Amino acid sequence: MKLIITGAGGTLGQAVVTAALRRCELPVVASTSEPHLAYVDRLSMQGAGESADRVKLSVVDRFSLLQEGTLSAGDVVIHCAFPKNVTDPSDFAQGMRYHAQLVQAAAKARILKFVNVSSQSVYPRARVHPALETDSVECYDRYSAAKYGGELLTQIGLESGTWINARLASLIGRGLEKRLVTRLIFRAISGGALELDASESRFGLLDVRDAAELLITIALHSTGRDVATVNVGTGNAIDLVTLAQCVRDRVGYRKGSWVEITQTANSVPFTNSTLNCSLLEDVYGVSESRSLEDTIDWIIGAY
Template sequence: MRIVVTGGAGFIGSCFVREVLGGEHPELAGAQVTVLDAFTYAGRIENLAPVADDPRLTVERGDVRDPRRVAEVLDGGADLLVHFAAETHVDRSITGAADFVTTNVVGTQVLLQAALDAGAGRFVHVSTDEVYGSIASGSWPETHPLEPNSPYSAAKAGSDLLARSYHRTHGLDVVVTRCSNNYGPYQFPEKVVPLFTTRLLDGGTVPLYGDGLNVRDWLHVSDHCRGITLAATTGRAGEVYNIGGGTELTNLDLTRALLAAVGVGEDRIERVADRKGHDRRYSVDWSKIRDELGYAPRVPFEEGLAATVAWYRDHRSWWA
């Protein structure tokens, strides 16, 4: 089996690659893995260092927006294409949306067309719960209308719809996954958990938006990758699967957990003006992937967060 992983040097993509090559997903045992990554600021070759010498790994530099480069990579065939590559940081999308539209929408269309032209197998499109918008109570099923509120989530929603269209129009074997907030090692320090952790380890303060009561569901990156593998190997073509972590916290509660993990007090919190269009609450209903594919998160949040903080403490050279 040959697996092509776009964005395979990023946070979640590199975790998937390391775990596949490390034998943590028996369904994909023995696979040859080709990483296609543009190596922007968040995609780093260091993220693949633990598997760099594995003969089953091939790393290709290229942009998903480049049809010629994508066609070259897929020319060797692909039994499975897992599409992680995306611009993902909401704050960056607010200050400049162009790269989000071209990478997330146009790049996905280029990949879908190239996969169709190359006769590739299953195409797993990795998306986000943010495409649903904001929900005051309850949880979103996969059938909920898409109501994105940031340029980032709007671009991801557009890519989701393109993926669906290639299945319905062309019969391409597409599966879409939508995850809640990820955390874990190797996450670039612009997202809240590594940003706050590294600032606290350096003796600084952490910027908490607004009243701190925005709610997110937290999912360890390893649990997310296991959900993706289940969707890739046993999911139904044309379906969407939400992948949740089962731990809903306000941003204030998350901040307090990080303060405790580092061993400092609330005097390290710096209140800042709220982000534009800040969604109040995300919550996905992941009963579909649980009931159909047997998914359940395995990493308890307290243990996962403690291990994540310890990783950043022990790998200062990676982020300093």
């Protein structure tokens, strides 16, 4: 029996491996498209090296998981792997093909549990209330289509009770430079005003380290009650102005650089990425998370 983490070279995957090495007594297999020694070095720099002596870590090429005999009964898979560029038709197709092949290999090996990492993006973008697991699905771009397609491949290919689609809130943290929070932080550190669209959009955010801890909790859950789909987040919501104010205050406190916040006319459609995470708390008993201020401070420390 072992814990297998795909996409282990990505930001979320690395965080999951780090959490697994700290919390899990099982052998940990990190599957990545770039299985080289530098990967282990990065994990050590993140603190995983402190527990590497008590938990065996293997770093393997992602395609090795498709070979017969690699996966076995009793294994648990956390599937973080995802196409690097969903706008590239070839990369998109290759990523979906790998997902289907991995599910097929997992079914053949009769693994214990398959946790498929999905996203809140499968829900309607302009939803009025925090999304529930029972809400309708809308695929409005290739990213959401790929995530929902991955859910369907998982559901169709594996026996009921052996798989879970974990729909993550919008991730924030180090290594996520294209995300809104990091872009606001970088702008504030550079001394530029935080120029906001006067939108009333709402955001549900999740520290990537908390996401990793929650995925480990779901993967190792053994009380006999799992669910097919679960929202993974804090359940909290924040608007753009409050978010910008928090960034401004933390950057000002940490860097001594205080910037203005300005608003322009509303030209961006309303969006809502919030999740109702009551099922997560009910089934898996988790509710604690890092504060937004803690996450912003962590990101600031990288600059």
